Amino acid sequence: MRFLAEFVMQSRTKAMAVAAVTALIPFLHLISAAVVALVWLRMEKRDAWPVAAAAFLPGLIYFFSGDPSVLTVVAMAIIFAELLKQQQNWVYPLYAGLGCGVVMALSFSWIPQELEQELFDLLLASNPHFESLGFEADQHSQLLQVFSQLLNGMITTLQVLTALLSLMLGRWWQAQLYHPQGFALEFQSLRLPAWYGLLLVVFLLVLWSGWQGLLPLLPLIPLPLIIAAFALIHGVVRIQGYNSFWLGLLYLLMLFAQPYIILLLVGIAMADSLLDFRSRLAPPPPPSDGSGEA
Structure with a gap:
């Protein structure tokens, strides 16, 4: 994927185009956040902000249609890249990821309650052992609450992990272009x-x-x-x-x-x-x- 990094670093316009297109295509927002992270790590902020804005625009479209993932991952990638750029130590992006994750996991739900109920019912239906236990109504409600909380935490963790992987990819691209083996030595010292x-x-x-x-x-x-x-x-x-x-x-x-x-x-x-x-x-x-x- 080095060719993509080389293409991105040729001009700000190309970086903006790649960041916007990959943010718009489902499941490619990791690449978009990695492009933003690369530009943020390598360029001045006045050049990096337009690239970030290009990724934010599709993120806003998804956000208002009920999916905040793209916006969240790109925003976290910027925070992590800034910390890594300033501190030159991978523990700080990890701390920031933990902080962002705590706020997200405890403040809002990623999926509607109706979908959580459907997933929970599907889980029970796929495991006949649960029905044989004969749960009471209040126990069933408690199980649903536990399932909902764990599911929300798992989705939050996935968002944080995606942003961290984006940062790793952006840092690896930077090392491949300007400092071979730099990422490996830096990350392996974590x-x-x-x-x-x-x-x-x-x-x-x-x-x-x-x-x-x-x-x-x-x-x-x-x-x-x-x-x-x-x-x-x-x-x-x-x-x-x-x-x-x-x-x-x-x-x-x-x-x-x-x-x-x-x-x-x-x-x-x-x-x-x-x-x-x-x-x-x-x-x-x-x-x-x-x-x-x-």
Whole structure:
């Protein structure tokens, strides 16, 4: 996809055209947000804002027709790109993604209640085991509420993840054009502080104690840890010189053993925040030749 990045960077007009067209085509708004992120990272704001506006226009069309996804992802991509540009550290876009996700998950619903009810009924119909349990009406209502909250949290997490992937793609494009291998080294150094793992533990304890209103955040809170785990694994593969087959196997397992792999990734990232595996696995510096001695 490097050719697309080269085309975008030829002129502001071409960048605006690509950002607008990909935002208008369903399911291609990740590309549109990535174009905006690339321009935001590389150009001055006076040149980047028109490109962002070109992506916002189709987003507004979708927004007023009931789908805020395009507008949300592009807006978050801009926020994340600005933080990465200023701080040169991937933890800040992750923190911003968490903050944006918390606000979205707790403030509005992504799909109408009627559709939530239909999806819930479809879930029950596809699992005869539920009917055999004989739930009472109030229990059925509680299950529907839990389902609604978790579904809203999953959709919110997907929006945040899409914006972060857009930023990664935009940063990768920037590295391919101007600084080869820059993105890989930068992303593979990502490591969350130990307090984030403690935050997850505290959140789970609070949720377990009965704060059901926080259920929409359950899929969201582990997301930075999962991304940090991927950064760690990519970094270890590079440091140790392993075959890329193992990375492909990991992504394949994400498709077929997702719940277990996610738990494993969260645990790996939490351990890394305490132990810093990359520093432990990095080869020792070459011995001094003594030329600096007096």
